[in-house]
Amino acid sequence: MNQMTKFINLWDNKKTSTVFLHTKEGIKEIPYKWYFCVKKDDAVNHRKLFEDLYDRDLVDFEDEKTGWIKVYVAYQKKENVLTEIRPIMTTYEDDLPLWKRFLVDEDLELDLDQKILYFDIETDDLKRGIIPGSERIVSIAAINNENEEFFYSDIKNEKKILEWFIDLQQKHHILSGWHSEGFDLVAIKRRCDKYELPFGCMITEWSAKDMGGLDSVRKTGKERVRPLTFNHIDLMQKMKELHYRDTELIKKVRSFGLEAVSSVILGKHKVDLKGETIYNLARKKPDLLKEYNLQDVRLLKELDDKLHIIRQKLIEHWVCGARINDYTSHGKIDPYALREARKMGTRLLSKPNDLKEFVERRDDDRGKTKGDYAGGYVFEPIKGLHQNVHAFDFQSLYPSIIKTFNVSLDSYYESLGDHNMNEMIVMPTGALFSKKTQGVIPKIIQNILDQRDQIRKVEMMKYKKDSEEYLSLHYRQYAFKVLANSMYGIMGASFSRYYKRELAEGITLTGQYLLKTVSEFIEGKGYTRIYGDTDSLFVTSKVLFDPNALAQEIDSFLQRHLEEKFNANKGHLHLNYEASYKRFILVAKKKYIGETEKGEIKIVGLEVKKRDTLPKAEQWQREIIDLLLHSKQVSMNNFIDWAKLKLGEVFEGKLKKEDLVFQKRLSRETEDYGGTGKNGRKIPIPRHARIAIKLKEKHNESIDKLNLYSAGSYIPFVIIDEEDMENGSIHADEFKGQYDTYYYWSACYDPSKRILQAVFPEYDWDKITPQKPRKTRARTTTPSVNQQALRLQQIHTPESIQERGNRVSSKSNDTRKTVCKKKFIIPF
DNA sequence: GCGTACCGGCTACCA
DNA sequence: ACTGGTAGCCGGTACGCG
Numbered sequence: 001m002n003q004m005t006k007f008i009n010l011w012d013n014k015k016t017s018t019v020f021l022h023t024k025e026g027i028k029e030i031p032y033k034w035y036f037c038v039k040k041d042d043a044v045n046h047r048k049l050f051e052d053l054y055d056r057d058l059v060d061f062e063d064e065k066t067g068w069i070k071v072y073v074a075y076q077k078k079e080n081v082l083t084e085i086r087p088i089m090t091t092y093e094d095d096l097p098l099w100k101r102f103l104v105d106e107d108l109e110l111d112l113d114q115k116i117l118y119f120d121i122e123t124d125d126l127k128r129g130i131i132p133g134s135e136r137i138v139s140i141a142a143i144n145n146e147n148e149e150f151f152y153s154d155i156k157n158e159k160k161i162l163e164w165f166i167d168l169q170q171k172h173h174i175l176s177g178w179h180s181e182g183f184d185l186v187a188i189k190r191r192c193d194k195y196e197l198p199f200g201c202m203i204t205e206w207s208a209k210d211m212g213g214l215d216s217v218r219k220t221g222k223e224r225v226r227p228l229t230f231n232h233i234d235l236m237q238k239m240k241e242l243h244y245r246d247t248e249l250i251k252k253v254r255s256f257g258l259e260a261v262s263s264v265i266l267g268k269h270k271v272d273l274k275g276e277t278i279y280n281l282a283r284k285k286p287d288l289l290k291e292y293n294l295q296d297v298r299l300l301k302e303l304d305d306k307l308h309i310i311r312q313k314l315i316e317h318w319v320c321g322a323r324i325n326d327y328t329s330h331g332k333i334d335p336y337a338l339r340e341a342r343k344m345g346t347r348l349l350s351k352p353n354d355l356k357e358f359v360e361r362r363d364d365d366r367g368k369t370k371g372d373y374a375g376g377y378v379f380e381p382i383k384g385l386h387q388n389v390h391a392f393d394f395q396s397l398y399p400s401i402i403k404t405f406n407v408s409l410d411s412y413y414e415s416l417g418d419h420n421m422n423e424m425i426v427m428p429t430g431a432l433f434s435k436k437t438q439g440v441i442p443k444i445i446q447n448i449l450d451q452r453d454q455i456r457k458v459e460m461m462k463y464k465k466d467s468e469e470y471l472s473l474h475y476r477q478y479a480f481k482v483l484a485n486s487m488y489g490i491m492g493a494s495f496s497r498y499y500k501r502e503l504a505e506g507i508t509l510t511g512q513y514l515l516k517t518v519s520e521f522i523e524g525k526g527y528t529r530i531y532g533d534t535d536s537l538f539v540t541s542k543v544l545f546d547p548n549a550l551a552q553e554i555d556s557f558l559q560r561h562l563e564e565k566f567n568a569n570k571g572h573l574h575l576n577y578e579a580s581y582k583r584f585i586l587v588a589k590k591k592y593i594g595e596t597e598k599g600e601i602k603i604v605g606l607e608v609k610k611r612d613t614l615p616k617a618e619q620w621q622r623e624i625i626d627l628l629l630h631s632k633q634v635s636m637n638n639f640i641d642w643a644k645l646k647l648g649e650v651f652e653g654k655l656k657k658e659d660l661v662f663q664k665r666l667s668r669e670t671e672d673y674g675g676t677g678k679n680g681r682k683i684p685i686p687r688h689a690r691i692a693i694k695l696k697e698k699h700n701e702s703i704d705k706l707n708l709y710s711a712g713s714y715i716p717f718v719i720i721d722e723e724d725m726e727n728g729s730i731h732a733d734e735f736k737g738q739y740d741t742y743y744y745w746s747a748c749y750d751p752s753k754r755i756l757q758a759v760f761p762e763y764d765w766d767k768i769t770p771q772k773p774r775k776t777r778a779r780t781t782t783p784s785v786n787q788q789a790l791r792l793q794q795i796h797t798p799e800s801i802q803e804r805g806n807r808v809s810s811k812s813n814d815t816r817k818t819v820c821k822k823k824f825i826i827p828f
Numbered sequence: 829g830c831g832t833a834c835c836g837g838c839t840a841c842c843a
Numbered sequence: 844a845c846t847g848g849t850a851g852c853c854g855g856t857a858c859g860c861g
Contacts, residue, residue, distance in 0.1 A: 378849075754850095
């Protein structure tokens with residue numbers, strides 16, 4: 001076995017064509033020859049072109065003997081050469097920067113044992129708003145993974161602080177801070193620039209959404225740092241990424257500020273400055289500043305010790321063979337796949353160089369357009385309360401489809417040509433893949449899953465569940481799982497070298513086909529499918545049955561079907577029996593509740609799971625769910641009584657401030673709201689943004705308050721008159737006790753109402769809501785009474801209920817159809 | 829003049 | 844720079860009725 005070189009980091013110098021390799025032995029500068037690849041056949045067919053380039057001293061060649069030619073080019077001249085070759089033949093891996101070429105070709109593995117320095121800076125805070133780098137850094141605190149603490153402060157000589165910090169950084173391998181990518185490092189870099197101190201990073205703009213997190217805050221326009229010669233991990237960023245699905249946690253922390261997170265996770269707090277500014281602290285209370293600054297980094301380290309954020313990240317990058325600083329999904333998969341392909345003796349396509357379309361789409365107003373091709377299929381749910389529901393799901397659906405149908409660019413045939421149908425696997429979309437030669441992507445996925453199985457079934461068995469080794473192995477297998485699942489994603493990403501619409505959509509539509517086919521099979525056996533989404537099916541029956549036996553039956557049907565109908569590879573696609581539910585309530589697509597036989601309650605998609613739900617609405621919804629799941633007899637009249645009781649609560653003014661406060665987040669800076677939409681229409685400004693705009697103007701002079709109204713902050717507000725757009729909603733701090741009863745009634749009741757409507761469709765649950773009195777005198781009198789009478793009359797006839805139901809569903813179907821884009825037609 | 833249907837933006841979820 | 848599908852809220856606008 002070759003001894004792999006353990007690396008800390010690497011980067012390159014394009015001018016000198018050298019790679020800087022940072023290992024425990026230091027930083028070595030290594031000259032490296034850059035190349036791209038072409039197919040040997042293509043090269044032979046255009047011998048003249050290459051001879052010409054060779055004569056002009058631009059290129060050199062190496063025959064890899066595997067059907068590929070390496071074309072060596074001086075890195076600086078690559079564009080000249082490529083513009084001549086690209087129009088004539090397909091080039092492979094021509095987009096790799098030098099360091100990446102090196103990383104993929106040499107035997108390198110990430111060093112897992114790296115010295116970590118948790119750090120935090122404090123800056124003057126005299127001016128309003130926080131613009132990183134605009135004010136003096138007064139102190140920096142740090143702690144390393146061996147618990148050594150460091151602190152340096154100097155209000156007269158900022159340069160000294162920076163020099164001290166750079167020296168400290170060089171004694172460690174990883175810098176880690178809280179929101180340091182968007183703040184601390186930006187500030188340090190700016191201040192270093194001011195004193196012409198070298199700090200190995202550059203400042204760029206956020207180009208995409210702030211991944212994970214309290215979902216996507218677009219940070220376009222804001223700056224961040226791209227570290228180059230040192231490793232950096234933004235703990236906040238990574239924490240968001242790892243926990244963004246944990247709505248319980250997010251609801252608890254509300255914001256990802258260090259104070260909020262450490263108080264929830266550690267039960268510890270930042271030092272309370274009681275309104276004192278850093279400016280004053282630095283000058284008058286240096287001891288308190290030191291304590292404050294150090295406490296932050298202690299919290300950082302404790303958070304990481306508890307959550308293993310950096311450890312998990314190191315393992316993830318080690319598995320991918322990627323640099324620490326390349327943290328995007330694509331940035332991690334790409335080196336892994338390139339390396340695997342090289343080991344298999346093949347090469348991957350270059351990134352599409354015509355990105356015009358993509359760039360246009362990205363720059364098109366605020367976001368990218370979604371829905372370039374069809375995705376998963378969602379069955380129309382049979383709404384209501386069901387008993388004995390069994391859930392089945394496909395095991396890793398998309399990776400399994402890739403293996404089953406051999407989905408890969410190098411095994412894909414645009415047409416049959418002179419091949420025999422027996423040599424082909426046919427997708428339900430009609431796409432053809434080689435039956436004989438396994439493509440690179442399925443091979444890679446197979447390797448990934450084999451390694452994951454090896455870890456889970458062999459390695460992990462050797463250790464106790466609470467041991468360090470076990471945990472590390474767990475992170476390793478998880479990294480493999482994520483890798484396997486991301487392969488489909490990059491095949492659908494138009495900027496990537498793996499992109500092919502036909503393949504990405506082939507995978508999703510095959511998923512649709514399989515889900516529908518299995519559903520039909522189950523229904524053919526007399527069972528009822530009540531719902532299904534992408535890879536899952538929920539099944540019930542009037543008679544008791546053994547779900548395991550059914551799963552077996554389905555599986556053998558599936559294998560036969562795949563082989564006979566598509567000539568596909570057997571044994572990869574399996575439908576698993578997942579769980580059974582005593583009671584199961586289907587409210588809408590992607591919204592359901594189930595109670596398993598063990599008494600575990602699973603709530604999916606409902607308002608109780610959403611962080612923008614009013615606490616009162618959540619409380620009511622929980623009450624309803626509990627009653628529906630646990631009442632011995634579920635009687636409609638009880639729920640009507642329940643609703644009437646709640647009605648009183650709201651209209652008698654019993655709601656308290658905490659029941660009324662909405663928390664909505666500013667998704668962008670206040671100035672950026674409004675404007676004109678695609679169709680030349682004005683984009684309405686949401687209520688919470690209107691409040692923020694107003695208050696921002698009002699508090700123009702107050703420093704600390706302004707930060708409350710910048711992108712990402714939550715605005716707490718109460719609605720006192722829904723119809724008054726200008727003054728109808730107020731900041732929670734200005735709440736005096738008055739609220740819009742009608743508005744809050746529906747805000748609290750509607751989420752529960754929708755469940756009740758699903759379970760008892762025969763009753764008109766809107767009837768409970770009183771008619772809202774009209775504002776002007778003319779409107780309050782006779783017409784409203786007449787209307788209400790008319791309304792009640794209409795509602796009570798069974799036909800009208802039927803009609804309303806139909807209208808609603810047909811309407812939503814219509815919208816769905818218009819929303820749906822062009823699809824491949826599946827021939828079945 | 830008023831009420832409603834419809835549409836697009838937006839957020840937050842599910843897979 | 845991983846994907847699409849969906850509910851539900853909101854405000855603006857077009858349109859049809861009286």
